[in-house]
Amino acid sequence: MVIMNFLHNYKFILFSGLILLIVSCVKHPDSPGYEYVPDMYRSQAIEAYVDYGLVGDVEHEELKSTMSARVPVEGTIPYNEDRQMAEINMPFEYGEGEEERIRASKEVKIPNFYISDSLVAENNSNEGKKLYAVFCAHCHGDKGEGDGKVVAVSGELIVPPSYESLKDRTIGSVFHTITHGKNAMGPHGSQLNKDERWKVALYVRTLQNGGDLLLSEINNIDSSTDELNGN
Numbered sequence: 001m002v003i004m005n006f007l008h009n010y011k012f013i014l015f016s017g018l019i020l021l022i023v024s025c026v027k028h029p030d031s032p033g034y035e036y037v038p039d040m041y042r043s044q045a046i047e048a049y050v051d052y053g054l055v056g057d058v059e060h061e062e063l064k065s066t067m068s069a070r071v072p073v074e075g076t077i078p079y080n081e082d083r084q085m086a087e088i089n090m091p092f093e094y095g096e097g098e099e100e101r102i103r104a105s106k107e108v109k110i111p112n113f114y115i116s117d118s119l120v121a122e123n124n125s126n127e128g129k130k131l132y133a134v135f136c137a138h139c140h141g142d143k144g145e146g147d148g149k150v151v152a153v154s155g156e157l158i159v160p161p162s163y164e165s166l167k168d169r170t171i172g173s174v175f176h177t178i179t180h181g182k183n184a185m186g187p188h189g190s191q192l193n194k195d196e197r198w199k200v201a202l203y204v205r206t207l208q209n210g211g212d213l214l215l216s217e218i219n220n221i222d223s224s225t226d227e228l229n230g231n
Contacts, residue, residue: 144208
C-alpha cells in the first residue's frame, strides 16, 4: 500500500513538473517565459545601458524617460570632498590645436597644491615618473631623449629628440600637450585624469632641466619663443 501511494505521488509530481515545463516555454525569442520568484535572481533596480522604452519590439512610452546610464552633462566633474582636488578637476578651458596650446603655455599655471614646498613637489614628481613609465616612455624614452622602443622599432623620429631641447616649453604647454596631444602624439586626457596629468607634467619638467624642478621659476618661464618652436 505504501509503495502504491509513493508511485502514485511520484507520477503526479512528474506529470505536474512536465506540464509546468511545457507551459513555461514560449516561441518568442525575447520572452523569458514564466519566471518564478524573479527577485531571487534578477535585480528590480534600474540597470545600466537598458532602453526601458523599447523592450523587444514593444514600445513603452511611459518608460522612455526612465533614468539609466547616460552621458554626463558637459562640464560635469566628479564629486570630491577635498576642495583642492575639486578645483583641480574643474574643466580645462583650452581646446585642441596649436593656437590653444600657445595660449595655455602663457596662461595655465600648475596649482600650488603640487609645489607648495620642495618635498611635496618631489613626491608629486616621483608619482609622475611612475605614470610616465607606463604612458610615455615607450615613445619618449626612459629619460625623455626620444629613444623609446616605438621609435627604435619604427626607425622614425616621431617625438622630439629630447626634452632638454624644449626647455622653453612651460608646464602649461606640457599639460596641454598631454591632454590634447600634438603631431603624432595622441591625446591622453581619457587615460590620465587631471591630477595624474599634472604629476606627469611635473616630472617632464625634471627631464627638461637635467633632473631639476627649478621651483622658483616653474610658473614664470618666458614663453615668447614657444610660438616659434614647432615640435
